[in-house]
Amino acid sequence: MKLSRSALVILGLLGMLGIAAVFGPIFSPYGVGELSDNRLAPPSAEHWLGTDLHGRDLMTRLMYGARISLLVGFVGASISLFIGVVYGLIAGYAGGRTDNRMMRLVDVLYALPRIVLVIVLISLFDLKLKSLLDGTFLAPFATHARLLLLFVGLGMVEWLTLARIVRAQVLTIKERPFVLSSRLIGQSTPVILFRQILPQVIPIVVTYLTLALPAVILEESFLSFLGLGVQAPLASWGTLLADGASMLNPIDTPWWLIVFPALALVSCLLLFNLLGDQLRRLGTDSER
Amino acid sequence: MLTFLIRRLLSSIPVVVAVLALCFLLVRIAPGSPFASERALDPRTKAMLEEKYGLSGSLPEQLLRYGFNVLRGDLGDSLKFRGRTVAEIIGQSLPRSLLLGSISFTLALGLGIPLGAWAAAHHGKKADSFLNSLALLTLSTPTFVLAPVSVLVFAFGLKLLPPAGWGTLSQLILPAICLAIPFIGVCARLTRSGLLETLGSDFIRTARAKGVSETNLVYLHALRPAILPLVAYAGPLAANILTGSLVIEEVFAIPGIGQFFVNGVINRDVFLVSGVVLVYCLLLLLFNLIADWLTALLDPRIRVAS
Numbered sequence: 001m002k003l004s005r006s007a008l009v010i011l012g013l014l015g016m017l018g019i020a021a022v023f024g025p026i027f028s029p030y031g032v033g034e035l036s037d038n039r040l041a042p043p044s045a046e047h048w049l050g051t052d053l054h055g056r057d058l059m060t061r062l063m064y065g066a067r068i069s070l071l072v073g074f075v076g077a078s079i080s081l082f083i084g085v086v087y088g089l090i091a092g093y094a095g096g097r098t099d100n101r102m103m104r105l106v107d108v109l110y111a112l113p114r115i116v117l118v119i120v121l122i123s124l125f126d127l128k129l130k131s132l133l134d135g136t137f138l139a140p141f142a143t144h145a146r147l148l149l150l151f152v153g154l155g156m157v158e159w160l161t162l163a164r165i166v167r168a169q170v171l172t173i174k175e176r177p178f179v180l181s182s183r184l185i186g187q188s189t190p191v192i193l194f195r196q197i198l199p200q201v202i203p204i205v206v207t208y209l210t211l212a213l214p215a216v217i218l219e220e221s222f223l224s225f226l227g228l229g230v231q232a233p234l235a236s237w238g239t240l241l242a243d244g245a246s247m248l249n250p251i252d253t254p255w256w257l258i259v260f261p262a263l264a265l266v267s268c269l270l271l272f273n274l275l276g277d278q279l280r281r282l283g284t285d286s287e288r
Numbered sequence: 289m290l291t292f293l294i295r296r297l298l299s300s301i302p303v304v305v306a307v308l309a310l311c312f313l314l315v316r317i318a319p320g321s322p323f324a325s326e327r328a329l330d331p332r333t334k335a336m337l338e339e340k341y342g343l344s345g346s347l348p349e350q351l352l353r354y355g356f357n358v359l360r361g362d363l364g365d366s367l368k369f370r371g372r373t374v375a376e377i378i379g380q381s382l383p384r385s386l387l388l389g390s391i392s393f394t395l396a397l398g399l400g401i402p403l404g405a406w407a408a409a410h411h412g413k414k415a416d417s418f419l420n421s422l423a424l425l426t427l428s429t430p431t432f433v434l435a436p437v438s439v440l441v442f443a444f445g446l447k448l449l450p451p452a453g454w455g456t457l458s459q460l461i462l463p464a465i466c467l468a469i470p471f472i473g474v475c476a477r478l479t480r481s482g483l484l485e486t487l488g489s490d491f492i493r494t495a496r497a498k499g500v501s502e503t504n505l506v507y508l509h510a511l512r513p514a515i516l517p518l519v520a521y522a523g524p525l526a527a528n529i530l531t532g533s534l535v536i537e538e539v540f541a542i543p544g545i546g547q548f549f550v551n552g553v554i555n556r557d558v559f560l561v562s563g564v565v566l567v568y569c570l571l572l573l574l575f576n577l578i579a580d581w582l583t584a585l586l587d588p589r590i591r592v593a594s
Contacts (some may be wrong), residue, residue: 108303110524110576113568115531116549120311120561123553124318218430225432225535227548237430245436245539250444251452257441262433269428277424 008279014271017072021070024063030056032064033233040254049254052243054118058256068236069217069268072150076216076235077209079155081162089193093174103167106160115219118153123192123228125149146231150223156215164210166201173200174177210276214269237265289584294576300573302584304566308358311565312351315558316343322367322556341365343558354562364559368551374563377548380500382567384454385537385544388464389529395468396525400475401515408483408514409474409506426473431532434466435539452541465541467532471525479522482514512586518585523576530568 025032030047036055043050049058091102109158130145173179174197182192224238225245232239244257323337338344342353342364357364363374407419442462443451453459486492487510495509534546545564552560 104299108300112303112307113527113530115571116565116568117307117311119553120565121551122316122557124314128318144492213429222430222432222531222535228550228553233482241433241436246588248436248439248444248451253440253444255440258436266425266429269430270425273424273428277420283422 004278004282007282008257010084010271010275010278015276017066017268017271018070019068020063025067028057028060028063028093030060032060032235034060042254043256046167049260050197050254052254052257053247058240058260061240062237062260064138065235065237065240065261066264066268068147068230069265071152072147072230072236073213073217075151076154076194076220077212079151080212081205081209081217081218081279083155084159084162084208084229085166085198087159088163089170089197089201091163092167092170093189093193093197095171095174099167101221103164105162110160114157115222116155118219119223119226119228122149122153122223143236146229147234150229154219155217158215159259162205162212165208167206169201169204170197173197177245207276210272210279214272214276216271217265218269218271229231237261241265289581292584293581296577296580297573299580301577304569304573305355307569308566309351309355310564312354312558313347313560315553315556315561316347316350318556322558341367341559354559358566361469363563366552366557366560368560374559377562378545378558378567381543381545381548384542385530385533385546388460388467388536388542388544389526389533391460391464392467392471392529392532393526395464396471396475396529397518400472401469401479401518403472404476404479405483405506405511407480408487411484411487413484416480419452420480423473423476426469427471427477430465430470432535432539434469435463438462438466439539454540454542459540462493463542467529467536470532471528474521474525475518478518479515482517483510486510486514516583516587519579519586522579522582523572526575527572530571 034056036051038047038051039053039055041047041051041055047057047059049062051057052061087102087106091099092101126146126149129149133145179192179196182196187196220229220236220239221241224236225242227239227242230236230239241258241261244254244261247254247257321335335344335590345353346395354364361375363378366372366377369377403419404422407416410416428582436466439451439462442448449462450456450459451462482505488505492505492510495505500509530546533544534550536542537544537546545567548560549564551557552564
């Protein structure tokens with residue numbers, strides 16, 4: 001695969017975002033939760049993006065929020081990737097009745113308000129999972145129970161499209177001569193599936209990953225905005241935006257608390273979507 | 289066709305039942321009681337309250353009781369909004385959300401399709417790539433970003449529109465537009481790619497050879513088969529608008545069904561949550577059914593095996 005120049009630019013910008021998320025909070029002169037008396041200060045040389053209600057530096061909080069948003073995005077997208085690929089491989093290769101049933105289930109799940117069910121799952125099971133984890137060796141993770149639920153919940157939402165795409169691919173690939181010859185020399189089904197067919201599907205999977213990532217980030221921010229996702233002391237772009245939105249008033253809204261989180265989120269989503277667009281174009285070009 | 293639709297409908301029933309049961313159980317298993325407020329509740333009072341609302345006994349018993357009640361058309365009482373039944377709450381709030389949602393749905397399709405068709409007609413030119421970037425931008429701008437920003441700009445900054453509330457036409461403008469914008473881009477892109485694919489097919493070449501003008505070719509001949517992917521998207525679109533509505537109702541203080549749902553989850557209001565989820569499921573299934581039917585109607589090649 002040869003990437004176009006614009007794809008490289010996009011990748012570079014995304015890399016900068018990642019670097020800011022990882023190293024930004026370390027080099028920032030302010031701590032993430034560091035309070036000060038300089039409340040609701042507009043952007044200045046001292047606080048580049050201003051401060052919030054408790055005098056915390058917004059830029060530091062945004063870079064820290066990027067960590068959470070990107071982390072949830074990557075893990076959630078990876079989980080949905082895994083489920084979708086395995087499901088699609090099995091359905092496509094099995095064919096016939098099994099395929100029919102499995103795809104019918106996907107159709108049905110498509111028609112359900114999945115994010116609504118995730119809301120029910122996450123907001124209700126947070127405490128339960130916390131107490132469950134507390135008793136085991138996993139106790140250090142107990143404080144992040146909600147984050148774990150977010151990973152799983154959002155991972156379970158986004159796999160349907162991928163399952164469909166992979167299945168459609170497998171349906172055509174499995175008729176190709178090389179699969180037949182693998183079968184003739186007596187290779188087992190798992191070997192054929194994962195060593196022969198899977199590599200053929202990977203380009204599409206990569207393209208899909210760049211589309212699933214922004215989708216998961218968006219859903220995490222959506223839940224956090226409603227107060228049902230990431231919770232204090234953690235902060236993601238969604239909670240920062242919600243904080244800003246709660247300060248909306250007709251007289252003097254601290255606009256920076258809304259505008260900068262919004263810009264961060266939109267530019268991140270846009271970059272991923274642009275990258276996905278480029279990759280997809282690359283895919284259709286190489287097919288021709 | 290009819291038998292296909294009926295079969296589709298029947299096969300959805302077990303799913304709805306499963307989702308409803310799952311939802312009910314999730315809320316009941318979850319820690320925290322719907323009756324607890326700031327102060328701890330006397331166990332006897334709690335037992336009495338549970339008895340009154342039909343939440344006594346083991347979980348399967350409660351579930352069965354609820355299931356039979358739903359079958360009789362009784363969705364139960366809200367536990368937090370005392371004195372109001374779930375059916376009452378849904379009856380009052382659903383029309384508001386439906387009105388808002390259908391305006392946004394129409395906006396998304398009404399603006400998305402022409403924009404996409406226009407981009408396809410100018411394929412490969414500047415206008416096309418400009419529209420493509422614009423579409424990517426709109427679909428990267430989620431509802432919950434648009435809502436506070438637009439309130440900041442149009443309500444408080446320019447003082448053009450009211451910032452919140454429900455009841456007048458001007459209060460409807462901002463929320464409906466904010467809800468629609470992210471999906472205009474998706475609709476435009478689907479229309480564009482569908483059209484481009486159709487425009488490359490044989491019957492279009494024939495029509496062109498017969499001397500049909502380019503405009504008629506795009507808007508009359510190619511558009512009908514080209515919007516098939518869009519029809520298939522109608523179901524997911526409805527689902528997205530529905531969830532987007534949760535945020536919009538929150539930001540613009542619209543007393544719609546979404547606000548009651550979010551409140552219900554936070555308060556462990558089991559009947560309210562289950563009732564709203566049931567309504568959501570039925571709405572979406574209906575939408576998908578209509579989409580299936582439209583697909584068959586638009587595409588004569590699809591002969592549904594029945």
